[in-house]
Amino acid sequence: MCTPVNIHVMNAYHHGDLRNALIDAAASLAAEGGPEAVTVRAAARQVGVTPTAAYRHFTGHDELITAAKAECVAKMGGAMRKRLEALEPTDDRVESLRARMQALGQGYVDFAFAEPGLYRTSFTGGVHGDDAPDEYEAPDHPHQMLVGLVAELVDLGVISEADRLGTEMTAWSMVHGLALMMIDGPFAGLDAAERERVVAETLRVFRQMLWPDAT
Structure with a gap:
């Protein structure tokens, strides 16, 4: 299984690349729990931002799951x-x-x-x-x-x-x-x-x- 990407996504976020950090987080969630585990809120939580911040990059679940x-x-x-x-x-x-x-x-x-x-x-x-x-x-x-x-x-x-x-x-x-x-x-x-x-x-x-x- 893939290892959790918390450190990676946090590094990406702190370098100003929140969108890709959220995608990496979504892929990590997918590795652990399949497509059902991928949500905007869960990805935002893993990166350490609010769902509101995540929704600036993805209008909803469909866009995030497509990227993941x-x-x-x-x-x-x-x-x-x-x-x-x-x-x-x-x-x-x-x-x-x-x-x-x-x-x-x-x-x-x-x-x-x-x-x-x-x-x-x-x-x-x-x-x-x-x-x-x-x-x-x-x-x-x-x-x-x-x-x-x-x-x-x-x-x-x-x-x-x-x-x-x-x-x-x-x-x-x-x-x-x-x-x-x-x-x-x-x-x-x-x-x-x-x-x-x-x-x-x-x-x-x-x-x-x-x-x-x-x-």
Whole structure:
């Protein structure tokens, strides 16, 4: 779990950055208690300011939870990016793609298990409609990482352009559902080794659907 950010947010506040201090506080609250724990009053209390001061930066709960959500998504994307950076480089495009698919899927599920509060907040509501941020377009958003890999599948001729969207949705639904079963469902009681085996086997079967002849 993330450590409390009281010292960090207080430092940010005393440096005149109250808005970001409140966002950091909201992310800390999310880590501890999920999206339900994120309120303007709770964030203000953690920073050490009055709710009135906080409302100068956020008009209400929706705006704060939207900002907290973006912070949580960034943390998830960062964790997944580290998985990619840890891979051994290879000139074999197909082998590289397989390894990166495995790393992203494993990183996604591992983050959900390690940080369930942040994970749940990453997919909660917030500002909707014309004022909503284009969150899924951020380069380090997990969805954009997946989009990039699927684009490579198309480029390599592994799947057709017509199957692009279906492949994206299948892959995301698979790891998202697996993550939820790990933190809330029938796989919640697995130990680390069993959890890793289940994830690896699930991803192996998905890869085999794309490359039936691969071992």
